[in-house]
Amino acid sequence: MVFMSHRTRPPSPPPEPVRRVEAGPWAIELLPGAAYSARYVASQSAIGFAYDSQRGLHAIGSDRVLPFDAIPNGLAFVPAGCDVLSESPRGGEYLRVVRTDGVALVGDRAFNNRIDPQATLLALRIRSALLQGSVEEDWEAWAFALAERTTGNETASPPTHGSITGSRMRLLDEFIDAGLDGPLGVPAMAQLLGLSEGYFMRAFKNATGKSPHSYLIDRRLAKARALMQDCAATLTEIAYRCGFNSQAHMATVFKQRLGVSPAQLRKSSRFGECPRLDTLGIDCEKRS
Template sequence: MVFMSYRNRLPPSRPSEPVRRIEAGPWAIELLPGCAYAARYVATQAAIGFAFDSQRGVHAIGSDRVQPFEAMPNGLAFVPAECDVFSESPGGGEYLRVMRTDGFPLVGDRAFNNRIDQQAIALARRMRGALLRASIEDDWEAWALGLAERTMDNLALSTPPPGSITGNRMRLLDEFIDAGLDGPLSVPAMAGLLGLSEGYFMRAFKHATGKSPHSYLIDRRLAKARALMRDSTAGLAQIAHTCGFNSQAHMATVFRQRLGVSPGQLRRSSRD
């Protein structure tokens, strides 16, 4: 969810992946791990956010009353300077946060989140991979500027069409997927859960999240594997089986493709 700060995150009840941060030129980029948080502040500077996971909680933005929020995966977000923010979530989710450190204002005069933008998705994934590798030689300034440019289009978000993937439907899908991650999960089964045809479901899901149902399922398997690597002493082969990967080698291949780092490297870096 957009309106969070790692400084306000609650002490974890279990070990958590570290906050990964890098400063490059006028930019500060942070990758916040999925964990509970509670934030209440007035933003001193504008910030760009990108939610990699579904996130749920309550928030109040500016003069709005406190209400539930449902952050969609792959959602681009923006919070302007001087915005009064309250937000909390019992689980949070992996989140990228980008700010300028030189006082130069980021363009934008209103808060938004859940904007699906394919260029922003590609940039955010590239930045996450570089942060997980602890790389300092990547093109950080160009990536940060490119992400900032994706917040400049202030066109109103279109009203979701009937049958679209709403926050409540995303919650049902997440619960269904998480309960069956150790076995095969099919698009027809996910579509049937929502009472939609397979074709309509695939189009609606891509419109809502910027990714295909199959790609999202892989991301959920990755998220579960990372949680088990962090919270348990189970071997990588056992984790791969529990998360529905064909083998440990298959899981390692997906980790490298999606995150740019192997399971073993990520587990060691989290412990360090």
């Protein structure tokens, strides 16, 4: 389960810098995938969006610490006053949106793993703009629209046989990460879970809001971004290690999915740059 908290930073720096923008009464942060450990009482309600699957331990509004699994494309909300403990050894890329003028967001119940197609489109658009360092964007309208997606009384349905549960998502992640440099595909992923290809594709889309192929591309991108920060390999070497056909293929996917080229992202990550974005002047707060 993943919400937001005052983040205790691990000794090593995150793969990429935190990207932040302030727009009217809203603070918007794109947090890189990194280990975290947090315990706090929320001083203000906040919206979160998990781009990646991630897992760890948490206690939300309770003293009982339990394992959590967060699915990709999961919308989250934590109300003001909620007692939160959360930690993850790896984390995942995460969007956090907070209203800073003291006006409370609607909702008094914490939730996560809500799949909302409109929220997903908004979160992807916000991430692309943050990675590009865009200035002339309608940040305030995007934040307000995302806040509207947290209203309502939707509850998660109990998992059905063959559905993509947290444990199945974990198994898939391990399988994909181990074979990213090879020709992974739906048949292999479906076989891993003992499901037919058709059933697997439907179940995966219902659980995460994206197709297995789209998720596989996202995992390739995530590994490439980590390698660009953590090693001195060339972009061509990184492309092959992540299963892309060539550096040009990787660059095309980067532009399509993230709105920036690998070279641009590598440069900003190495120097901790966040071009033309206003910083919030507060400690990074995150997840849980």
